[in-house]
Amino acid sequence: MNRAEEIVARLRSLGDEKNREGMARYGINTARACGVPVRVIRGLAMQVHRDHALAQDLWKTGLHEARILATVIADPARTADPLLEAWAADIDSWDLCDQFCQNLVWRTRYAWTKAEEWTDRPEEFVRRAAFVTQAVLARKEHDALPAQFLSFLPLIRRAAGDERRIVRKAVAWALKNVGQRSDDLRQAALALADELAASADKHAASVGKEAKRKIVKGK
Template sequence: MTTVDDVLAQLANLEDPRMRAVNERHGDDHGVNLTKLRGVAKAIKTDQALAAELWATGQTPARLVALLICSPRAFDDAQLDAMMRDTRVPKVTDWFVNYVVKKSPLAEQMRERWFDDPDPVVDAAAWSLTSQRVITHPDSLDLDALLDQIEREMKDAAPALQWAMNDTLAQIGIYHPPHRARALQIGERLQVLADYPTPPGCTSPFAPLWIAEIVRRREG
């Protein structure tokens, strides 16, 4: 039976100072290669009790393993809310939203609970969940109201929140042709992420370019 100490020892052996230096530039406080970290989690498989213990350590690599071995359906709304408010490291936040909350039957409940939260990281999680709904279940979403709010608030939003709102803007433009012209207009006017460095062959996160490229691939 794998214990917390077993996992922590494995992660300590994977720590690489050069990897830590790279990660710290992005706000992540660890030096573990994520492919190798996934290997640790794969060997454990699903273990909710161990996941809870690993999360309680507060250590970023341990929490990342916890998010890979937990059962998203096992968390109630209070636990999800508490964990969300305790995810201060970008990679932990990203994995928590994508690997746990989005797979939980409580995803829509949490989206509504976190929307317009005063904590921009929590609010960003709600917008990330909104982006998913824009693509998969847009019924009952007021897309015009979302565009209104993006137009008012995205320019001056905190970085994580701005990124998530921009994602919603792009998804509305890509998947909802009646709203595409307005989404493009908002992106052009606000110029959010217009100068974001984009490697060759990758799609720019600047919404007008992003929308145009994905629409070209989908409809061309």
């Protein structure tokens, strides 16, 4: 049994059917999940430490929790474009998408490129990943210039009418985080939120209203 197989066996032993059922109630795809909470996966990652080769082996197992662990222990500096593309294409659940972006994508040298490129992708979770990455960059990339975030606004406007709720929630999240970054960005984001909220497109309007409410509340 290799190390990836050992970790998968451990994850399965830590699985909990009630937690798995709870995941399903939140819209998480549990077809390949065993019900291990993310906090437990993060605790395991602290024991495993950064291991890029192991991360790739874990991803290949297909186990949901193993893939989340892979996003935590993968080395952003060694993560190449083909790996990001392959993993993004494999994603089959919104929570794995978000973990992928928050743990790995935004830390790589491709983050800004993917935050734009993936907005044109037809796959539900790849397009969601674009906007989750935008949201994470707006919250965590402290040295970025305002103009870099203003460049997200046309992408947000274009995607706000997506018929898929999973995508729209990420679009609203990105707009909210841009708006909460600084006073100048707040005004630009609120202007877009107002524009979308007044749209005849019900999907775009829902994004605008949600983003505006959260920008104003600061949550």
